[in-house]
Amino acid sequence: MPDTINVGFIGNPNCGKTTLFNAFTGANLKVANWPGVTVEKKEGRTTYKGQEFKLIDLPGIYSLTSYTMEETVSRECILSDEVDVIVDVIDTSSLERNLYLTLQLLELGKPVVLALNMMDIVEERGMEIDLHRLPEMLGTPAIPVSARKKTGLSILLHAVAHHNEYHTQGPLIHHHKDKHSLHLHNHHDEYAMVYEDYIEDKIDLIINELTKSNPGLTHKRWHAIKLLEQDKTVSANQLTDLTAIIDRSYEKDIINQKYDFIEEIISEVLVNKSRQEASTDKIDRYLTDKWLGLPIFLGIMALVFFLTFTIGDWLKGYFEIGLEAFSGLVSGTLGSIHTNAMLTSLIVDGIISGVGGILTFLPNIFILFLALAVLEDSGYMARVAFIMDDIMSRLGLSGRAFLPLLLGFGCTVPAVMASRALEHKKDRFKTILITPFMSCSARLPIYVLFSSMFFGKHAMLVCYSMYLLGIIIAIGTAYVLSKIDGSRAEHALLIELPEYKSPNAHTIAIYVWQKIKDYLTKAGTVIFIASVIMWGILNFGPCGYVTDISESFGSWIGKAVVPLFRPIGLGYWQIIVALIAGIAAKEVVVSSCSVLFGIQNITTARGMEAMVAALGGLGFGAANAYALMVFCLLYVPCTAAIATIHRELKSWKYTAGILVYQLAAAWIVSFAVYHLINLLQHYTA
Amino acid sequence: MTLKQGKNHTAYQVVSINIELKLERRLQALGLTDGTKITVLNNDKKGAVTVRFRGTRFALGKRIADHIEVKEALDTCQTQSM
Structure with missing residues (x-):
């Protein structure tokens, strides 16, 4: 031994x-x-x-x-x-x-x-x-x-x-129908894979040559086959001239004959294959139909979405209540043992609200990935790539990229995670770049608040326009990128369509657990740090720990960059601080506004009136509000999403590049809409 | 004719694959090369095609399907190719 x-x-x-x-x-x-x-x-x-x-x-x-x-x-x-x-x-x-x-x-x-x-x-x-x-x-x-x-x-x-x-293999028993060799050496009980005579003849000749020129060589048969395939590495090491025997590459013959043998094996070894095939053909007739395929897919996705954001949000509500109770309990306990106010604030406002805020998304993520796992395991996901390939190809993306983009409307984090299904790095990068432009559900509170404050009965329309704008920017970006790198209309889809099967609970459990564990551990660590940093920025000022946010580094930074934001109608330090805070999580923009403008219950009618009055006093009108919404739509995603983007791309350089692009896009588009609306108001007034 | 011009539920045999080496290698490793039997399953759309070869279903993008030259297989029951 x-x-x-x-x-x-x-x-x-x-x-x-x-x-x-x-x-x-x-x-x-x-x-x-x-x-x-x-x-x-x-x-x-x-x-x-x-x-x-x-x-x-x-x-x-x-x-x-x-x-x-x-x-x-x-x-x-x-x-x-x-x-x-x-x-x-x-x-x-x-x-x-x-x-x-x-x-x-x-x-x-x-x-x-x-x-x-x-x-x-x-x-x-x-x-x-x-x-x-x-x-x-x-x-x-x-x-x-x-x-x-x-x-x-x-x-x-x-x-x-x-x-x-054992260095010799056991006896091989083949029952080849019409493959009995007339060849000098019948190898059928010696090797599993025996080629047709014309190749076996050449293999024997090459082995003879190899034995003469290189007696110590092991794996002679393999070398001979590789030489026949004109394999670069093996051929380069071959000193003897064998061109008389190897007159061309036999690679394709060898591949075909291997697969022919595999077909022989399958027909003898695999039982009951055809029954499954027939039922898959029947299902595919509908699911990949020219006309029905797309509506069925959209219907399924709508259902997945509906489940994610109804059941998910319902569970999320309980998570939030639990979180509130927990943070109340912690701050109470810390207060009762006379913990330093700064430490209490760090733990409660920084860590618990930051990390906890991320935890509240867990129900959505759980349900979303549960649904996706079912679709994936049943074999449907591969069909989606086929159904969407033509549309996505025009944008220089693969058919599989459609899913992450769609998921982006729910939450950028799982959407970016779903981009892992894309095979090519370039596809993955492009998809990750444009996914955050799909307006995630966390941005909705911002639109709702500002559109109802400034656009009255048109509020709904303004909200919709945000979603539309996001899609346009995403498609535009993909289109321009594909023009630049010349990958337009790739149409190079190559994907196996597995047979349909009923999903397996165990497989799904593993898949979902993996995603959740990923989300919790890796995104969690970065979010923890980011929460602490955000808390630091908003609670520390040049004079140390501050309780008034207007004296913090945050406001200091906000005031410093006011000139940069003035051209886009957002030259207000409170708004800028709210936007900075919004990087922690987009909803925070709303709550930060209420803190920064000192308005309670900002979502109530009276709160909104007070807010409009406060903002109006600063010269912040409808055009500014629209610019703000556009900026929120397009600027850098939340820390959880940034952490996920980094994890998927494994590069700070690319992650930073994406963030810079998003900031630039946000600035430019906000600039355009701000001045456009001002112009319109000027002429209509 | 090219694979993209193929009719649904019809068996063909690959004559040649004229696409960049990288894709050709991938197709080869999946068992698709000159002489391989390939059945078109769904060629209703303008772009991608679904096919079956070597016992497995695949979806192929339009560009791949455009660059695979095929001829009609004479006898669909014949399983031994080449």
């Missing part, structure tokens, strides 16, 4: 490989980058029956070519001594796609153990897998595992330890 068995975990992206890896290693991880490249390398250790295993988590890849960094890294690692046994993690629910990598791995000649993950999904879809026939055809153990439920783990390790000792 070797001291330590080195096991390389490999598999397609999203096959549950990392979950399985973590199930073995727990928190026992060593994360580094592969030498020279920024692809994550994870290592962990585990023991089973006294045998020690070193596990290496390789990047998720579809094939073992050398076109991407991930593939190169994985291939080099597997070929090196770093890996004794390969564990090929398979998403069994899409066996065809995963077996392609498997066949390539088998060709390497190293021991391979298949970990059949996601068997529960296979069962849910009413399919069955012949677990006896599959290993028989591939000549390698296939162990059903569940990364989530942590089942099959010991058996897998046992297979790894066992399989490691």
